[in-house]
Amino acid sequence: MNEQITNADLNAAHHLTVGGVDTLDLVQKYQTPLYVYDTGAIRQEIQAFKQVFEANDVNYQISYASKAFAAVAMYQVAAQAGIHCDVVSGGEMYTAKQAGFPMANLSFHGNNKSLTELTEALDYGVGCIIVDNFYELAQLTQLTTQREQLTKIMLRVAPGISAHTHEYISTGQEDSKFGFDLNSHQADKAVKQAQAAPYLDLIGIHCHIGSQIFELNGFKMIVDKLVTLFARWQTELGFYPQIINVGGGFGVKYTSEDQPLLPTEFVDAIIKETIAQTKAKHVPMLEIWIEPGRSLVATAGMTLYTLGASKEIPGIRKYLAVDGGMGDNIRPALYEAKYEAVLAKDPTLPSEQVASIAGKYCESGDMLIWDQKLPATKPGDVLAVLDTGAYGYSMASNYNRNPRPAVVFCENGHSQLVVQRETYADLTRLDIPLATPEDVK
Numbered sequence: 385m386n387e388q389i390t391n392a393d394l395n396a397a398h399h400l401t402v403g404g405v406d407t408l409d410l411v412q413k414y415q416t417p418l419y420v421y422d423t424g425a426i427r428q429e430i431q432a433f434k435q436v437f438e439a440n441d442v443n444y445q446i447s448y449a450s451k452a453f454a455a456v457a458m459y460q461v462a463a464q465a466g467i468h469c470d471v472v473s474g475g476e477m478y479t480a481k482q483a484g485f486p487m488a489n490l491s492f493h494g495n496n497k498s499l500t501e502l503t504e505a506l507d508y509g510v511g512c513i514i515v516d517n518f519y520e521l522a523q524l525t526q527l528t529t530q531r532e533q534l535t536k537i538m539l540r541v542a543p544g545i546s547a548h549t550h551e552y553i554s555t556g557q558e559d560s561k562f563g564f565d566l567n568s569h570q571a572d573k574a575v576k577q578a579q580a581a582p583y584l585d586l587i588g589i590h591c592h593i594g595s596q597i598f599e600l601n602g603f604k605m606i607v608d609k610l611v612t613l614f615a616r617w618q619t620e621l622g623f624y625p626q627i628i629n630v631g632g633g634f635g636v637k638y639t640s641e642d643q644p645l646l647p648t649e650f651v652d653a654i655i656k657e658t659i660a661q662t663k664a665k666h667v668p669m670l671e672i673w674i675e676p677g678r679s680l681v682a683t684a685g686m687t688l689y690t691l692g693a694s695k696e697i698p699g700i701r702k703y704l705a706v707d708g709g710m711g712d713n714i715r716p717a718l719y720e721a722k723y724e725a726v727l728a729k730d731p732t733l734p735s736e737q738v739a740s741i742a743g744k745y746c747e748s749g750d751m752l753i754w755d756q757k758l759p760a761t762k763p764g765d766v767l768a769v770l771d772t773g774a775y776g777y778s779m780a781s782n783y784n785r786n787p788r789p790a791v792v793f794c795e796n797g798h799s800q801l802v803v804q805r806e807t808y809a810d811l812t813r814l815d816i817p818l819a820t821p822e823d824v825k
């Protein structure tokens with residue numbers, strides 16, 4: 385049996401379950417492709433992070449990076465858990481607002497926030513704006529001064545530290561579009577400008593080195609680098625940041641080969657390093673913020689598909705096609721991300737074939753999984769691709785005019801539809817036919 389699955393995930397009929405709900409029942413009720421989440425698992429991940437902070441008795445904030453999975457119901461889960469969220473667009477901000485999420489607990493990120501988005505953030509009373517560059521700093525200074533609205537900000541810095549991860553999801557290196565460069569002292573200049581702005585309250589410094597990180601070292605290095613910087617700023621600029629925000633990026637287990645650290649191990653190391661470095665460098669102890677995205681939702685989610693066509697090329701490969709693909713999970717095509725799948729009707733069945741799981745999109749690169757061992761399969765069987773809870777739905781597209789799947793939350797044996805399946809009508813809802821139909825030849 386796949387090592388991501390335990391007996392607790394199976395019911396008496398050996399069907400795969402999620403949050404105590406039979407996945408085959410979910411398919412009957414909501415059809416495929418379908419994103420399903422074990423909501424209890426999300427809550428547990430949040431608790432696990434909280435507990436390490438509590439155990440270390442430090443001031444902290446967990447800000448869920450909602451780009452990993454943003455939907456009204458998810459912001460509600462975050463609100464119920466009492467954590468903050470970060471948003472990276474007017475759309476995410478609006479969704480959080482619609483969810484009734486407390487706007488004071490939102491942080492707003494982005495390397496090119498529009499004036500409209502910044503104005504929306506001020507209108508909503510967003511708790512903190514994480515300023516990325518001089519252009520934004522100037523705009524926000526002007527806006528907050530015009531409105532006489534005191535606004536909390538952090539500055540995002542690029543620490544010049546590369547995370548060992550796929551280059552597309554590495555963000556902390558010097559050559560990055562994100563944040564004020566430290567090495568060329570752009571950050572010093574930004575601090576001075578922020579301090580001079582009458583309505584900006586600079587509460588902390590942010591950095592994020594990348595995503596799907598498996599090592600502690602990068603986090604220790606950013607703490608070290610930032611606290612060193614804070615010590616210099618204290619004396620040179622009289623600036624005492626209250627918050628060190630180390631971003632997210634905590635790696636998760638997608639396949640049996642991945643051996644991530646526990647989220648708690650990351651956080652424990654960050655806390656210990658912050659305590660040690662602040663003491664050593666005579667910096668007042670800082671409030672520690674983290675921004676986990678993937679690690680809160682990835683393994684809590686899976687995607688259910690129905691198997692259809694298959695193709696066997698003798699001596700080469702067997703393809704099994706599902707009714708979704710790169711439109712609902714772009715990660716394999718974009719990052720060569722690896723996933724594993726199980727047969728929902730009985731994940732304990734012995735392997736009888738090696739097959740590659742193809743999507744239905746018009747691209748050769750639309751492959752979800754290469755060469756996986758599977759039991760015997762037939763068209764109509766339900767395949768569960770595991771651990772798709774992060775950056776699956778949130779990066780979904782209507783490529784080939786395929787409607788996006790529904791999202792269902794499952795907990796304590798109950799399921800609830802939280803995002804409806806798109807319909808064909810949704811696909812043409814925004815289209816405007818030619819004004820002069822006779823022009824259509």
Ligand SMILES: Cc1ncc(COP(=O)(O)O)c(C=O)c1O
Pocket residue numbers: 449452493555592594595596631632633634675676677678679
């Ligand atoms: C600024 C920032 N914070 C947090 C995250 C969340 O990262 P992850 O989903 O890897 O935890 C990201 C995405 O990489 C990010 O850009």
Ligand SMILES: N[C@@H](CCCC[NH3+])C(=O)O
Pocket residue numbers: 553555595596715719774775
């Ligand atoms: N979308 C990426 C990570 C997000 C990077 C955001 N800064 C992924 O699926 O792995």
